[in-house]
Amino acid sequence: MTSRLRSHIPLPALGLFPGAVMMLGVFMLLTPFPSSAEYGDVVINKRAEQAGMRPVIFPHWFHRIRFRCRVCHTEVGFEIRAGSNNILMADIIEGRFCGKCHNNKIAWGPQNCQLCHSGLPGLESGVIGGPTTGGPSKW
Ligand code: HEC
Ligand code: HEC
Numbered sequence: 001m002t003s004r005l006r007s008h009i010p011l012p013a014l015g016l017f018p019g020a021v022m023m024l025g026v027f028m029l030l031t032p033f034p035s036s037a038e039y040g041d042v043v044i045n046k047r048a049e050q051a052g053m054r055p056v057i058f059p060h061w062f063h064r065i066r067f068r069c070r071v072c073h074t075e076v077g078f079e080i081r082a083g084s085n086n087i088l089m090a091d092i093i094e095g096r097f098c099g100k101c102h103n104n105k106i107a108w109g110p111q112n113c114q115l116c117h118s119g120l121p122g123l124e125s126g127v128i129g130g131p132t133t134g135g136p137s138k139w
C-alpha cells in the first residue's frame with residue numbers, strides 16, 4: 001500500500017514541496033489499513049480461523065480488473081455481499097467457488113494455502129475500506 005502510493009507521486013514534485021511530503025507522511029501513518037490487506041479487499045473469515053487457518057484475504061479488485069462481474073457473481077455463484085457465502089475447503093478442491101479457477105489450470109491451485117489464508121489473525125469478515133477512496137484525492 002505504502003510503496004504503491006509513493007510510486008504514483010512524481011518524486012521531483014515532492015522535492016519542491018516539503019510540506020506536502022510531511023502531509024503525505026502523516027496521511028500514511030493515519031491510514032488505518034492493516035498491512036495484510038489493501039483497499040477493497042474482502043476478508044473471508046467465517047470458518048477459517050475457527051478451523052485453525054488464517055483468515056482469507058480475497059483481493060477483489062485484482063480479480064475485478066481481470067474478469068467480468070458476472071463470471072463470479074452469476075456463473076461461479078458468489079453472492080454479492082461480503083460474508084454471505086458459505087465456502088468449504090472441500091468445495092474449492094472439488095472445483096467450486098475459488099476452485100473454479102484456482103485449479104492449477106486457470107490459476108495456481110488449492111495446495112497454496114498461504115496465498116489465500118494470508119490474513120492477520122483476528123480480522124473479521126468484511127470489506128477493507130468503503131465506498132469512497134482513501135487515496136490522495138481525498139485531501
Ligand atoms: C484459492 C484460495 C484458497 C486456497 C489456496 C486455500 N484455501 Fe482454504 N479456504 C478458502 C476460502 C475462501 C475459505 C472460506 C473461509 C471462511 O469462510 O472463513 C477457506 C476455508 C478453509 C477452511 C475452513 C473451512 C473448512 O472447509 O473446514 C480450512 C480448514 C481451510 N480453508 C484449509 C486450507 C488448507 C489446509 C489449504 C491448503 C492445502 C487451503 N485452505 C488453501 C480459500 C482457499
Ligand atoms: C473472481 C471472482 C469475482 C469477480 C470477477 C467479481 N467479484 Fe465481487 N465478490 C467476489 C467475492 C468472492 C466476494 C466476497 C463474497 C463473500 O465475502 O462471501 C465479492 C464481493 C462483492 C461485493 C460485496 C463486497 C463489496 O466490495 O462491497 C460486491 C458489491 C461485488 N462483489 C461486486 C462486484 C462487481 C461490481 C464486480 C465486477 C466489476 C465483481 N464483484 C467482480 C468475487 C468476485
Ligand code: HEC
Pocket residue numbers: 056057058059062063066067071072076097098099100101102106107108115116
Ligand atoms: C474467475 C476465476 C477466479 C476465481 C473464481 C478466483 N480467482 Fe483468484 N485469481 C485468478 C487468477 C487468474 C489469478 C492470477 C493468477 C496468477 O497470477 O498466476 C488469481 C490470483 C489470486 C490471488 C493472488 C493475487 C495477487 O496479488 O497475485 C489471490 C490471493 C486469489 N486469487 C485468491 C482468490 C480467492 C480467495 C478466491 C475465492 C474467494 C479466488 N481467488 C477466486 C482467478 C480467479
